[in-house]
Amino acid sequence: MPPPYSHIKVPQRCCDLPRDPFFSRRLDSPHQRKIHWGFGFLTTWWVVREEDFRSRIGEDGHYFDLIDFSAIEGFNVPPTMTILRFKEKLTEKFGTPLQCQRLWWWARRQNNTYRVDRPLTTEEENLPVLNTNSLPTWSNMDDALVFLKHYDPGKAQLRYVGLLSVKVASRPSEILPKLRSLAGFCLSETIELYEEIKFEPSVWCEAIDIHNTFSAGEIITGDIICFQKILKPPDIPKYPSVASFLQHVCDQKTYEEVRKVHILEEEIVTLKHQADTYLVQKEKAVTAYDQLKHERDNAVQQVNELRDQSTHIILDFSRKDMEQATEHFKNAREIGDTEYGHTYKGMIHNMKVLIKLSSSQKLFQQEVSILSQWRHPNIITFIGVCSEVSALVYEWLPNGNLEDRIICTNNSAPLSWYNRTQIIGEICCALLFLHSNKSTALVHGDLRPCNILIDANYRSKICNFGMSNLFLQLGTFPPNLTARLPYMDPEFNTTEELTTLSDVYSLGVIILRLLTGMPPLTLSEKVAEALGSDSLHLLIDKSAGDWPYIEAKQLALIGLSCTGMTRKKRPDLLNEVWIVIEPLTRKPPAATWPYLQSASGDSSVPAAFICPISMEIMKDPQVASDGFTYEAEAIRSPMTNLALPNLNLVPNRVLRSFIHGYLQQQQPNPAYQQQLSET
Structure with a gap:
């Protein structure tokens, strides 16, 4: 006999599962519903028809219990819906008349199989789904609904053939004619019956004594009866009986499970081997990392010790070092050729460096003398020398020169306006350092954008020292005068003397160049004229972005004052120039919007607020595919014939x-008040 099933109570909301009902058109044509009680407001019902039994039980030799519920369509049902209303839904779905349907409860047994338990009365069908858990136990034990399966030994196939209502007081021998009819047996063929006992984890069956009553054989509603004809030699197949076939099913399942376990064990071994390999690689990587970290710490310690011993460390390189670093001064390595000498990009000890072959021995000695004594963050770092070829080795600055x-x-x-402001401040700071010692102040004398290099972080560093002292030698004339003249102190032509104010003049020209992006010749006159006509905004370099006008005007004024024709008219670098520039370098890059002001002090609309198409203040600014910002309505309208690649705004x-x-801020102005209300 199968294990006893349990009638499970249905709680409100989340507790135990409810009992499972069974639907049928007629007694021998059931529908089944499996319900899952969740946390929401709907339950799920699975409905099975008789054709579902026939198509899914024993198909292709595969064995199932009565139904494979994973292949059955489910229905979402509100808990307040009555069973009768749900039967109406079944009529709409399957076309089965309401009067032909009969509902049965199904119970889940201890082995996780589902079996018919009891039918539902007409009165009970008026209850809502939520209340069906409190139904009383069925008192009618005279009838039993059993399921029939036929086993064909020749095909080794067990298939569902129907269900049958029997009286528990009757004998199985009484249903033999019905079974012969279902299976197509002759009247002379002998039939033997088995009861299917258990499906999971293995399938058992037990022979049924056809002369005992169903109640004596403990066969109740929901049990499965398997039948077959008795075979005679020599037509005995491989699996002659239901029992041998079910045992074969169990063996196959066990074999598949063993095979899967074997495959999983092989995968575990493979993964373990991979894990061991990764572990070894990790240990090697950790060892290599620890070694490199140790070497780095030692190198840092040695550098710190050397710095403690001497503030200026100049390395000596051999000619061979220079040739290896530049691939024998290969043309592809050369990056510049000026009056200072040839410059190359080199590699020394896996570090990129800048190597300059000085154009003369005097220039080489002069620059070595200066750079070995002066160190500053905005002066190029001097690494070492090679006296054999008059070469100087500097740090590598990847962004080239300022020019x-x-x-x-x-x-x-x-360069952005913010980077340009920072560069101006850095050049000023470096000059303050060079001019700081009044008795031995160092004058650069050749301060030009081409002698200012830019590092990877857009910080500037001054280079090419030493040319100034050569200028002062009798009988010499500055080389490349055309390029130098716009940056040269005008008084040098008459006095033949370079002072710290000569560097201030050069700084002023550089400030104006960074501000306007224009060539240096007569630049100061152009800026002075623009300031006088209140048109400086037309002169400012637009490629630098929206330069804050107030800062731009401050730089223009200080740049003009630095380019005074006489030294007496030029400002003091510390007390007059630095005091203006230093606050500008501390402002964030997006501190303000560019309010363009007129000479009278009246402020106009910020340029960034104006749509380039409609020339009005934007209400809904949109960034277009060309990178510029437009008013949304203007860019979508046919106001311009210039087509964009796309309209992804x-x-x-x-x-x-x-x-x-x-x-x-413009609230006192009624026009601006109206514009504000529109946005």
Whole structure:
């Protein structure tokens, strides 16, 4: 007999599972519902028809219990819906008339199989789904509903053939004619019956004594009866009986499980081997890392000790070192050829360096003398020398010189206004350092953008010292005068003397160049004229971005004062120039928007707030595919014939916030009040 099933109570919300009902058109044609009680407001019902039994039990020799529920369609049912209403839903779905349906409860047994338990009365069908858990136990024990399976030994196939209502007081021998009819047996063929006992984890069966009653054989509603004809030699197949076939099913399942376990064990061995390999590689990597870290710590310690011993460490290199670093001064390594000498990109001890072959021995000695005594963050770092070839070795600065960045050589990106302000401050700071000792102040004398290098972080460093002292030698004339003249102190032509104010003049020209991006010749006159006509905003380099006008004007004024024709008119670097420039370098790059002011002091609308198409203050700024910001309505309208690659617009919410704040400041103006209300 199968293990006894349990009638499980249905709680409110989340506790035990409810009992499972069974639906049928008629007594021998059931529907089944499996319900899952969840945390929401719907339950799921699975409905099975008789054709589902026939198509899924024993198909292709595979064995199932009565139904494979994973292949059955489910219905979502509100708990408040009555069973009768659900039967109406079944009529709509399957076309089965309401009067032909009969509902049965199914119970889940201890071996996780589902079996018919009891039918539902007409009165009980009026209950909502939520209340069906409190139904009483069925008192009618005279009838039993059993399921029938036929085993074909020749095909080794066990298939469902139907269900049958029997009286428990009757004998199995009484249903033999019905079984012969279902299986197509002759009247002379003998039939033997088995009861299927258990499905999971293994299948058992037990022979049924056809002369005992069903109740004596403990066969109740929901049990499965398997039948077959008795075989005679020599037509005995491999699996002659239901029992041998079910044992074969169990063996196959065991074999598959063993095979899967074997495969998993092989995968575990493979993964363990991989893990061991990775572990070894990790240990090697950790060892190598520890070794490199140790070497690095030792190197740092040695450098610190050397710094304690001497503040200026100059390395001596051999000619061979220079040839190896530059591949024998290969042309492909050369990056410049000036009056200072040939410059090369080299590699020394896996470190990129800048190597300069001085154009003369005097220039070489002069620069070594200066750089060995002066160190500053904004002066190029001097690493070492090679006296054999008059070579100087410097740190490598990847962004080239300032001249190339101003004119965007090789289509390099223009410097932003913020970077330009920082560079001006750094040059000023370096000059203050060089001029700091009044008795031995060092004058650069050849301060030009081409002698200012830019590192990877866009910090500037002054280079090419020593040319100034050569200028002062009798009978010499500055080389490359055309390029130097715009930056040279005008009084040098008459006095033949270079002072710290000569560097201030050069600084002023560099400031104006960074501000405007224009060539240096007569630049100061152009800036002075622009300031006088209140048109400086037209002169400012637009490629630097939206330069804050107040800062731009401050730089223009200080640059002009530095380029005074006489030294008496030039400002003091510390007390007059640095005091203006230093605060500008401390401002964040997006501190303010560019309010363009007129000479009278009246402020106009910020340039960034104006749509380039409509020329009005933007209400809904959008970034277009060309990188510029436009009014949304203007870019979508046919106001311009210039087609963009696409119309993928991105809202510029930051700019819109600034416009909103700007319009709020204009509240006394009624026009701005109206513009603010529109945005």
